[in-house]
Amino acid sequence: MNGMFLILATFLAATIEGVEMMAILVGVGATRGWRSTFFGAIAGFALLTGVTIVLGNALLNIPIQWLRLLVGSLLLILGLQWLKKALLRIARPPARRQTPPPFQPMSSEKIDWYAFVVAFKGVVLEGLEIAFIVVTFGAEANQIGTAAIGAVAALVVVGGVAFLIRGWLPRIPREWLRFAVGLLLTAFGTFWAAEGARVRWPGGDLSILGLLAVMAATGFTYLALLRLHPVRTLTGS
Amino acid sequence: MRYIGAFLKFWYDFIIGDDWTIATSIAVAVAMTFWLVHSNIQAWWLLPLAAIFTLGVSLWRAA
Numbered sequence: 001m002n003g004m005f006l007i008l009a010t011f012l013a014a015t016i017e018g019v020e021m022m023a024i025l026v027g028v029g030a031t032r033g034w035r036s037t038f039f040g041a042i043a044g045f046a047l048l049t050g051v052t053i054v055l056g057n058a059l060l061n062i063p064i065q066w067l068r069l070l071v072g073s074l075l076l077i078l079g080l081q082w083l084k085k086a087l088l089r090i091a092r093p094p095a096r097r098q099t100p101p102p103f104q105p106m107s108s109e110k111i112d113w114y115a116f117v118v119a120f121k122g123v124v125l126e127g128l129e130i131a132f133i134v135v136t137f138g139a140e141a142n143q144i145g146t147a148a149i150g151a152v153a154a155l156v157v158v159g160g161v162a163f164l165i166r167g168w169l170p171r172i173p174r175e176w177l178r179f180a181v182g183l184l185l186t187a188f189g190t191f192w193a194a195e196g197a198r199v200r201w202p203g204g205d206l207s208i209l210g211l212l213a214v215m216a217a218t219g220f221t222y223l224a225l226l227r228l229h230p231v232r233t234l235t236g237s
Numbered sequence: 238m239r240y241i242g243a244f245l246k247f248w249y250d251f252i253i254g255d256d257w258t259i260a261t262s263i264a265v266a267v268a269m270t271f272w273l274v275h276s277n278i279q280a281w282w283l284l285p286l287a288a289i290f291t292l293g294v295s296l297w298r299a300a
Contacts, residue, residue: 069267069271073263073264073267074251074252076263076284076288077252077259077260077263078251080259080263080288080291080292080295081254081255081256081259083292084256084259084292084295084296084299087296088296088299088300113247114251117251186288190284190285190288193263193267193270193284194270194281194283194284196267197267197270197271197274198271198274198275199270199274199279199280199281199284200279200281201281202281207281211285214285214289215285215288215289218288218289218292218293219292222292222293222296226296226300229300
Protein backbone atom coordinates (compact mmCIF):
# COMPACT_ATOMS: atom_id res chain seq x y z
CA MET A 1 0.00 0.00 0.00
CA ASN A 2 1.30 3.41 -0.99
CA GLY A 3 2.31 5.59 2.03
CA MET A 4 -0.09 8.46 1.31
CA PHE A 5 -2.91 6.06 0.56
CA LEU A 6 -2.19 4.24 3.80
CA ILE A 7 -2.31 7.51 5.78
CA LEU A 8 -5.57 8.49 4.06
CA ALA A 9 -7.17 5.08 4.67
CA THR A 10 -6.16 5.10 8.34
CA PHE A 11 -7.26 8.73 8.68
CA LEU A 12 -10.75 7.99 7.35
CA ALA A 13 -11.24 4.83 9.39
CA ALA A 14 -9.92 6.47 12.56
CA THR A 15 -12.10 9.55 11.98
CA ILE A 16 -15.25 7.44 12.30
CA GLU A 17 -14.07 5.98 15.62
CA GLY A 18 -12.77 9.40 16.72
CA VAL A 19 -16.15 11.03 16.12
CA GLU A 20 -17.79 8.36 18.28
CA MET A 21 -15.22 8.95 21.02
CA MET A 22 -15.54 12.75 20.92
CA ALA A 23 -19.36 12.61 20.85
CA ILE A 24 -19.27 10.85 24.21
CA LEU A 25 -16.56 13.09 25.68
CA VAL A 26 -18.23 16.34 24.60
CA GLY A 27 -21.65 15.16 25.75
CA VAL A 28 -20.45 14.03 29.16
CA GLY A 29 -18.21 17.08 29.57
CA ALA A 30 -21.04 19.50 28.78
CA THR A 31 -23.48 17.86 31.16
CA ARG A 32 -21.29 16.63 34.04
CA GLY A 33 -18.34 19.02 33.91
CA TRP A 34 -15.19 19.12 31.83
CA ARG A 35 -12.56 18.53 34.52
CA SER A 36 -13.51 14.96 35.46
CA THR A 37 -14.27 14.11 31.83
CA PHE A 38 -10.80 15.36 30.90
CA PHE A 39 -9.15 13.27 33.63
CA GLY A 40 -11.16 10.21 32.55
CA ALA A 41 -10.06 10.73 28.94
CA ILE A 42 -6.42 11.21 29.96
CA ALA A 43 -6.53 8.04 32.09
CA GLY A 44 -8.06 6.18 29.12
CA PHE A 45 -5.36 7.42 26.74
CA ALA A 46 -2.65 6.54 29.28
CA LEU A 47 -3.94 2.98 29.63
CA LEU A 48 -4.28 2.69 25.88
CA THR A 49 -0.74 3.96 25.26
CA GLY A 50 0.66 1.54 27.84
CA VAL A 51 -1.24 -1.42 26.40
CA THR A 52 -0.22 -0.51 22.84
CA ILE A 53 3.47 -0.17 23.77
CA VAL A 54 3.53 -3.39 25.80
CA LEU A 55 1.53 -5.54 23.39
CA GLY A 56 2.42 -4.12 19.97
CA ASN A 57 1.08 -6.46 17.29
CA ALA A 58 -0.24 -8.77 20.00
CA LEU A 59 -2.88 -6.08 20.56
CA LEU A 60 -4.98 -7.86 17.98
CA ASN A 61 -5.39 -10.74 20.45
CA ILE A 62 -7.35 -8.61 22.94
CA PRO A 63 -10.92 -9.99 23.05
CA ILE A 64 -12.55 -6.74 21.94
CA GLN A 65 -15.92 -8.44 21.44
CA TRP A 66 -16.28 -8.90 25.19
CA LEU A 67 -15.13 -5.34 25.83
CA ARG A 68 -17.74 -4.06 23.37
CA LEU A 69 -20.41 -6.20 25.02
CA LEU A 70 -19.56 -4.92 28.51
CA VAL A 71 -18.99 -1.24 27.69
CA GLY A 72 -21.91 -1.14 25.25
CA SER A 73 -24.32 -2.64 27.78
CA LEU A 74 -23.22 -0.18 30.47
CA LEU A 75 -23.54 2.81 28.13
CA LEU A 76 -26.98 1.64 26.99
CA ILE A 77 -28.18 1.37 30.60
CA LEU A 78 -26.70 4.78 31.38
CA GLY A 79 -28.20 6.34 28.24
CA LEU A 80 -31.68 5.09 29.11
CA GLN A 81 -31.35 6.45 32.66
CA TRP A 82 -30.37 9.87 31.29
CA LEU A 83 -33.17 9.85 28.71
CA LYS A 84 -35.71 8.97 31.38
CA LYS A 85 -34.62 11.79 33.70
CA ALA A 86 -34.43 14.32 30.87
CA LEU A 87 -37.88 13.43 29.54
CA LEU A 88 -39.46 13.61 33.00
CA ARG A 89 -37.99 17.04 33.59
CA ILE A 90 -38.73 18.44 30.15
CA ALA A 91 -42.33 17.24 30.45
CA ARG A 92 -42.74 18.97 33.80
CA PRO A 93 -41.38 22.52 33.75
CA PRO A 94 -43.46 23.80 36.74
CA ALA A 95 -41.83 21.22 39.04
CA ARG A 96 -38.46 22.31 37.77
CA ARG A 97 -39.28 25.80 38.98
CA GLN A 98 -40.36 24.51 42.42
CA THR A 99 -37.16 22.58 42.96
CA PRO A 100 -34.65 24.44 40.87
CA PRO A 101 -31.78 22.16 39.95
CA PRO A 102 -29.38 24.64 38.34
CA PHE A 103 -26.45 22.71 37.06
CA GLN A 104 -23.59 22.83 39.50
CA PRO A 105 -20.41 21.39 38.07
CA MET A 106 -18.42 19.48 40.67
CA SER A 107 -16.16 21.66 42.77
CA SER A 108 -12.65 22.05 41.45
CA GLU A 109 -11.23 19.72 44.14
CA LYS A 110 -13.67 16.84 43.65
CA ILE A 111 -13.66 14.27 40.91
CA ASP A 112 -17.04 13.32 39.45
CA TRP A 113 -16.37 9.59 39.13
CA TYR A 114 -19.47 9.16 37.00
CA ALA A 115 -18.09 11.46 34.29
CA PHE A 116 -14.61 10.01 34.79
CA VAL A 117 -15.74 6.40 34.22
CA VAL A 118 -17.89 7.17 31.16
CA ALA A 119 -15.09 9.21 29.55
CA PHE A 120 -12.52 6.54 30.44
CA LYS A 121 -14.61 3.75 28.91
CA GLY A 122 -15.37 5.73 25.77
CA VAL A 123 -11.69 6.49 25.20
CA VAL A 124 -10.48 2.96 25.96
CA LEU A 125 -13.01 1.24 23.70
CA GLU A 126 -12.82 3.64 20.76
CA GLY A 127 -9.09 4.15 21.21
CA LEU A 128 -8.56 0.40 21.14
CA GLU A 129 -10.50 0.22 17.90
CA ILE A 130 -8.29 2.96 16.45
CA ALA A 131 -5.20 1.06 17.62
CA PHE A 132 -6.58 -2.07 15.91
CA ILE A 133 -7.03 -0.09 12.69
CA VAL A 134 -3.45 1.18 12.88
CA VAL A 135 -2.00 -2.26 13.59
CA THR A 136 -4.14 -4.01 10.96
CA PHE A 137 -3.60 -1.47 8.15
CA GLY A 138 0.02 -0.85 9.14
CA ALA A 139 0.99 -4.52 9.46
CA GLU A 140 -0.52 -5.30 6.07
CA ALA A 141 1.69 -2.65 4.44
CA ASN A 142 4.54 -3.25 6.89
CA GLN A 143 4.33 0.48 7.84
CA ILE A 144 2.77 0.77 11.29
CA GLY A 145 4.41 4.17 11.90
CA THR A 146 2.89 5.60 8.72
CA ALA A 147 -0.54 4.24 9.61
CA ALA A 148 -0.22 5.82 13.07
CA ILE A 149 0.29 9.25 11.45
CA GLY A 150 -3.14 8.95 9.80
CA ALA A 151 -4.79 7.96 13.08
CA VAL A 152 -3.15 10.75 15.08
CA ALA A 153 -4.14 13.28 12.38
CA ALA A 154 -7.75 12.05 12.58
CA LEU A 155 -7.80 12.45 16.37
CA VAL A 156 -6.30 15.95 16.13
CA VAL A 157 -8.91 17.05 13.55
CA VAL A 158 -11.87 15.53 15.39
CA GLY A 159 -10.57 16.79 18.75
CA GLY A 160 -10.17 20.29 17.28
CA VAL A 161 -13.78 20.31 16.05
CA ALA A 162 -14.95 19.06 19.46
CA PHE A 163 -12.96 21.81 21.17
CA LEU A 164 -14.55 24.46 18.93
CA ILE A 165 -18.15 23.40 19.58
CA ARG A 166 -17.48 23.01 23.31
CA GLY A 167 -18.08 26.71 24.02
CA TRP A 168 -21.37 26.67 22.13
CA LEU A 169 -22.94 23.80 24.09
CA PRO A 170 -23.83 25.70 27.32
CA ARG A 171 -26.35 27.73 25.28
CA ILE A 172 -28.51 24.64 24.96
CA PRO A 173 -31.01 24.24 27.84
CA ARG A 174 -29.59 21.73 30.30
CA GLU A 175 -32.39 19.14 30.10
CA TRP A 176 -32.30 19.15 26.30
CA LEU A 177 -28.55 18.67 26.47
CA ARG A 178 -29.09 15.75 28.84
CA PHE A 179 -31.68 14.40 26.39
CA ALA A 180 -29.18 14.66 23.51
CA VAL A 181 -26.43 12.95 25.51
CA GLY A 182 -28.90 10.25 26.55
CA LEU A 183 -29.68 9.67 22.86
CA LEU A 184 -25.98 9.43 22.00
CA LEU A 185 -25.20 7.02 24.84
CA THR A 186 -28.24 4.88 24.00
CA ALA A 187 -27.38 4.72 20.29
CA PHE A 188 -23.68 3.95 20.80
CA GLY A 189 -24.45 1.58 23.66
CA THR A 190 -26.99 -0.36 21.58
CA PHE A 191 -24.56 -0.54 18.66
CA TRP A 192 -21.57 -1.73 20.69
CA ALA A 193 -23.47 -4.14 22.91
CA ALA A 194 -25.02 -5.82 19.85
CA GLU A 195 -21.64 -5.89 18.07
CA GLY A 196 -20.21 -7.49 21.21
CA ALA A 197 -22.90 -10.17 20.89
CA ARG A 198 -21.55 -10.64 17.31
CA VAL A 199 -24.51 -9.00 15.60
CA ARG A 200 -23.77 -7.77 12.07
CA TRP A 201 -25.49 -4.41 11.71
CA PRO A 202 -27.08 -3.67 8.35
CA GLY A 203 -25.05 -0.75 7.00
CA GLY A 204 -22.19 -1.21 9.47
CA ASP A 205 -21.24 1.93 11.44
CA LEU A 206 -23.87 3.95 9.52
CA SER A 207 -26.56 2.12 11.47
CA ILE A 208 -25.60 4.34 14.44
CA LEU A 209 -27.34 7.19 12.59
CA GLY A 210 -30.42 5.00 12.19
CA LEU A 211 -30.33 4.15 15.90
CA LEU A 212 -30.06 7.85 16.76
CA ALA A 213 -33.07 8.65 14.56
CA VAL A 214 -35.15 5.82 16.03
CA MET A 215 -34.30 6.77 19.63
CA ALA A 216 -34.97 10.47 18.93
CA ALA A 217 -38.37 9.61 17.46
CA THR A 218 -39.06 7.40 20.48
CA GLY A 219 -38.00 10.15 22.88
CA PHE A 220 -40.26 12.75 21.27
CA THR A 221 -43.18 10.30 21.20
CA TYR A 222 -42.78 9.54 24.91
CA LEU A 223 -42.41 13.27 25.61
CA ALA A 224 -45.73 13.95 23.86
CA LEU A 225 -47.37 11.16 25.90
CA LEU A 226 -45.90 12.51 29.14
CA ARG A 227 -47.25 15.95 28.35
CA LEU A 228 -50.69 14.45 27.78
CA HIS A 229 -50.47 12.62 31.13
CA PRO A 230 -48.30 14.78 33.42
CA VAL A 231 -45.97 12.89 35.70
CA ARG A 232 -46.31 12.77 39.45
CA THR A 233 -42.74 12.83 40.59
CA LEU A 234 -39.30 13.89 39.62
CA THR A 235 -36.76 11.17 40.07
CA GLY A 236 -33.07 11.32 40.68
CA SER A 237 -30.72 14.25 40.15
CA MET B 238 -13.35 -1.86 54.08
CA ARG B 239 -14.86 1.64 53.81
CA TYR B 240 -13.29 2.07 50.35
CA ILE B 241 -14.60 -1.29 49.16
CA GLY B 242 -18.08 -0.29 50.33
CA ALA B 243 -17.83 3.08 48.56
CA PHE B 244 -16.52 1.35 45.42
CA LEU B 245 -19.42 -1.12 45.39
CA LYS B 246 -21.93 1.64 46.07
CA PHE B 247 -20.54 3.67 43.18
CA TRP B 248 -21.04 0.78 40.76
CA TYR B 249 -24.49 0.01 42.17
CA ASP B 250 -25.55 3.65 41.65
CA PHE B 251 -23.86 3.69 38.25
CA ILE B 252 -25.59 0.57 36.91
CA ILE B 253 -28.82 0.27 38.86
CA GLY B 254 -29.46 3.95 39.64
CA ASP B 255 -33.01 4.68 40.74
CA ASP B 256 -34.65 2.04 38.55
CA TRP B 257 -33.44 -1.55 38.62
CA THR B 258 -35.75 -2.53 35.74
CA ILE B 259 -33.55 -0.73 33.17
CA ALA B 260 -30.38 -2.68 34.01
CA THR B 261 -32.27 -5.95 34.36
CA SER B 262 -34.15 -5.73 31.07
CA ILE B 263 -31.06 -4.64 29.14
CA ALA B 264 -29.04 -7.50 30.64
CA VAL B 265 -31.77 -9.95 29.58
CA ALA B 266 -32.00 -8.39 26.09
CA VAL B 267 -28.20 -8.55 25.59
CA ALA B 268 -28.17 -12.20 26.72
CA MET B 269 -31.06 -13.02 24.34
CA THR B 270 -29.31 -11.24 21.46
CA PHE B 271 -26.15 -13.22 22.16
CA TRP B 272 -28.11 -16.48 22.23
CA LEU B 273 -30.07 -15.70 19.04
CA VAL B 274 -26.93 -14.71 17.12
CA HIS B 275 -25.23 -17.91 18.21
CA SER B 276 -28.30 -19.76 16.93
CA ASN B 277 -27.67 -18.15 13.50
CA ILE B 278 -30.44 -15.53 13.82
CA GLN B 279 -29.15 -12.01 13.09
CA ALA B 280 -31.08 -10.35 15.92
CA TRP B 281 -29.85 -6.76 15.35
CA TRP B 282 -33.40 -5.53 15.92
CA LEU B 283 -33.73 -6.95 19.44
CA LEU B 284 -31.65 -4.44 21.43
CA PRO B 285 -33.23 -1.32 19.85
CA LEU B 286 -36.69 -2.76 20.55
CA ALA B 287 -35.66 -3.59 24.12
CA ALA B 288 -34.34 -0.04 24.61
CA ILE B 289 -37.61 1.49 23.35
CA PHE B 290 -39.73 -0.84 25.47
CA THR B 291 -37.55 -0.43 28.59
CA LEU B 292 -37.62 3.36 28.39
CA GLY B 293 -41.42 3.30 28.02
CA VAL B 294 -41.90 1.00 31.00
CA SER B 295 -39.49 3.01 33.14
CA LEU B 296 -41.26 6.29 32.31
CA TRP B 297 -44.63 4.68 32.95
CA ARG B 298 -43.44 3.46 36.38
CA ALA B 299 -42.23 6.96 37.26
CA ALA B 300 -45.40 8.65 36.03
